[in-house]
Amino acid sequence: MDDRIEAILRELMGSNHPLTGKQLANRLDVSSRTIRDDIKVINDELNDYGAAIISKRGVGYELSIDEPKLFRAYLNNLTQDAEQQATVPTTPDNRLAYVIRRFLLSEDSIKLDDLADEIHVSKSTLQVDLKEVKQRLNTYSLALVSRPGYGLKLSGSELNRRFAMSEYLFDRERLTPDLMWLDQLTTVADLSQEELDNVWELLLEQLRINQVTLSDIAINNLFVHIIIAYKRITEGHHIALIDQDIESIKTKKEYTVAHNIVKQVEKALDVSFPKIEVIYIAIHLLGTKLVSEDRSINQEIETVMDEGIHALTLKMLNAVEERFSLGIQNDRELIIGLGLHLKPAINRYTFGMTIRNPMLEDIKNNYPLAFEAGIIAAMALNEQLNVSIDENEVAYLALHIGAAIERKKAANRPKQCYIVCASGVGSAQLIKYRIEAAFRSQIHVLGTTEYYKIKDIPFEETDFIISSVPVKEDLPIPVIEVNAILGQKDLARIEQYVSFEEKSITDYFPEANVFLNQKLTSKKDVIEFLADYAKSVDDLAEDYTQLIYEREKIAPTAYGNMIAVPHPISPQTSKTFLTVCTLEKPIEWADRKVQFVCLLNVEKNSQEDLQEMYRILSRIVNDEQLIQKLIKSKTYHAFIQTILRMEQ
Template structure:
């Protein structure tokens, strides 16, 4: 069975009713004819395994299962074939995933002893893993029922069982079904599924025909906006979002595309959309292109967004800048992109549409700083409009912020240096012009001075000093001693400094705050201990622990691979450092297992080192072998040696 046919089976499993070939074609980015050919192949295969695909004229295709035991055996075979070359699960996360698949596909009861032998683990280990398995399955209203002498078997509604299969048995890197939120939209608006599919098809067709480049999130947001706008218009609520005539936008091809989308949608849904909706959809289609390819001023850009959304977006960016100093407050692409995302996202929540984010784990791993900024955005949304945002939505917001952080890196200013020379300004200028010719825009020479005027240098505005005379004074910034006539060795010395990482992960670790091989059995006991230890040596706010739990409520800080990185929701410490605790046995941390706990203490108003720290921690998260080495370490010296080797 090829990957596309495998994906079709997953989509059919996710629905408890028929779906069209057009929907499948759009999801898998192939033609409807290809889908129909693949369904013939899939149907032929399934008929020998207790299932078939029913074709309903004018409605679509539906999976029907006549022999549940035979069908599960078939899925089990597929799973076994796909994973036959993979090693047995080692980490807790891998074991939990493995067990969920085993229970979903089991034709009968499973004995713990047999599972222990199968996975080469102890009974106590599997009993710990089962707690997490039960928590995950409960989200689908599924439970594990025990029968004496027989073992455990999964129990629950068959439709929910199949949906759980579609989520956990198939590779999540494959195209993700839009079934959940389309079904929710249908319930909210009473629009039949076929009409929803037709509107979706119109959007996709116009975008493809006109070669408009939009992300999946942007397309989803546009679709959700149109459908919810239909419901609000029906209820007598009309939008009033445009504060100007937007001549520049009307010149763009996207405006004509918006007109066609609305015209087709009006026929499908039998309703008239007001002219403001055409402008709003034009803005969605333009997205951040408006920043680069139109002549709109900053005021114009802000006026494009509905006033409430504009104010909300500005408040979010202001608070992120105040708390984290990321230098992205004035990024126009972020202002527009985040504003366009927020309107439909808020509507989703107001209508009870919680959408899973399949990229969440990757976003938390690859953009941890952006994710923390998005947590702040979630706080603003909760305070301003009383909408509680979960970590799936926080992940989507983090994508916009992460892109702005990366854009800001491209505009990184050159390193600023001062030249100190003992033999007069003439030789200082000689060094200056040589530096400019060799390093170009990478170095900005802020000034030159004699040695005796050293105290007059504005050290707070300078990254380093280049001096032709040794400086014995202890300065706050590095000093690179060179010859008056710069040699190749001098140039190499400065080059090394420019490339050098100013700080490393170990620079944030203090010996007095590293606690190894502790016997704590709960998250609460571990956090209480770590905070108490810090308070014995430095001042912390009385509510520091409360702030840590407040952050956990927004989105748990367990990253998988036995690591949790808790921290207060706002920076409160006098300096930035890590408090680390390794445990003798893993503990439960919001459904995940944690044995390496790293409490992140951030200096109030000082976030400049956060990205370096996060990058170091994520390197640990991504390497199970390093985690195991650190957990098994019994002394501080060996612990640091492992971290230094990681950064070498």
């Protein structure tokens, strides 16, 4: 059974409601007719295994299992067949992964004609694929070198080759983390299950003895790297000396741990690891270690991280605060958590290591505001250290930021402020009483102080300052300037900061901003169409469209489920608004199909709370049936009614 038919089964098994032929076709990038044909084939296979795919008119396809034991036996046979047979790739993505694996594992040159025959495509199709293959390999500093008469051969350092192998050699999407890729490793490394189990146990034992704490994902990755090292060593390949200062690595605790791990692996597998392999394992540990679990959040930050990382963390959070006004830049748990993550992340970048985040898509889809904040933090990191990190790392930053956002929501306390006044305690008290009378439970006044004592204010406990004198100092919290005798304008300015008028969901989608069933055929056409509209309703810079493309380069804004949410890399408009465009036919957008596009524009220097807008976007992104209904809407009335029903 081929990959596509397996994918149909997987989609139906993983869904708690029927899926239409159109939904399956969109997910698998084929026609609805192909889905119908494939389901006939599947049902022929399932006939003897107590299961069938039932078609319900007007509802969709549903997997019906009458005899669970028989069906499980079928799945077991299917899994074993997939492991034992090297199937020909049937989709563009599978083809790319297959070609990359072929070059990573081949010791000889490969002729294009032979490779094209092997995967059943034309030579011209293969040459198009190779452009993408070369780009992906280039991220690991690997290249395909042409030898006339022989074909193409992989060129690059053994270290970089190994990084690439850890990502592309294993079909990670097919396996659960609990399997640790053991079945595939058995075949690839020519080791028995027992030998792999031994290596796994000794790895855990050494980490425990040396009190090194790693995440489950990090342990799995390290395990795979060690087995790859074994495979390459037994084939006569060794890592060349790397440019970084090896002596400095030898002084670190991680080097001792790596040395002990290698000694145990050598004994278990009867192999001799060169000394440089110990350096490599140490680099991996440096890139994945976590803080010990017994650390207290209440410890002084200076004892947990060095001064440079602490300062860098604060700059990143200040950049996030300037953009989104989330009020989390003084969250101690966030500062510590993000700072502790940054050190190994920078180590990973320094030594050219990549890390895969299996939660990437979930984070992008469910926490879009936190992910965008992660991108702003990553840009600040790049500005400070010239360290450019990919969206896998951005998603890890987003986890820390998202947790802080949720903590702030949970706190649900009134805003806390300090009052600064130069004309005496009496006037400061007058301002205090007026604020407490006007805002009651919304604002808690922590205290009053003179201007010259402004640096003594406990900023970590204070949300903002109300001052009757101009404040020239650069402070870590906002300052609201008022008159010594508070008037209605002063109170309105304060109210604008502490509360916001709750918007109706329809306010985000006015009719003038919704364009349905457009005949646009490319990502470029859609972006330019939406950008031209934005320019027609706001006074925007000439490079506005280019700023949207710059954001796309950092991490594509196509989220799956046929939706993309492009936006400029920094706020450009005089107000916050969304512009929606649905398309007659899906278009390609960063290897995904897209038919619903929402251009997001955020007001420059805005203090407004954007969390409600991002919550609505998240609901849309994650509701496949809703997206299909919105795409099918022919009128604005039908579109907005569908949006309104989402909240009911």
